[in-house]
Amino acid sequence: xxxxxxxxxxxxxxxxALIILGLVVQALSLMWNHPLSFIAFVSIGGLFxxxxxxxxxxxxxxxxxxxxxxxxxxxxxxxxxx
Numbered sequence: 001x002x003x004x005x006x007x008x009x010x011x012x013x014x015x016x017a018l019i020i021l022g023l024v025v026q027a028l029s030l031m032w033n034h035p036l037s038f039i040a041f042v043s044i045g046g047l048f049x050x051x052x053x054x055x056x057x058x059x060x061x062x063x064x065x066x067x068x069x070x071x072x073x074x075x076x077x078x079x080x081x082x
Contacts (some may be wrong), residue, residue, distance in 0.1 A: 008059055012059055014052075015052045022051075023045070029041040
């Protein structure tokens, strides 16, 4: 498996795990009958969900930039951590 594919696979797996974790936290907070459940729903679940989405989108952008010949897109690879 090429090195670029391994990085993409790891990032996608991390993004998926964060999204699932965020959805689980949000589902559990819906069952919890307490005023703090809304805080857990929005802050903890939302944070996991948003970070999973951001990592997913960054993985897509970095993979398309790696396959492109455009020098402007190639510079984004140096910005994003591997």
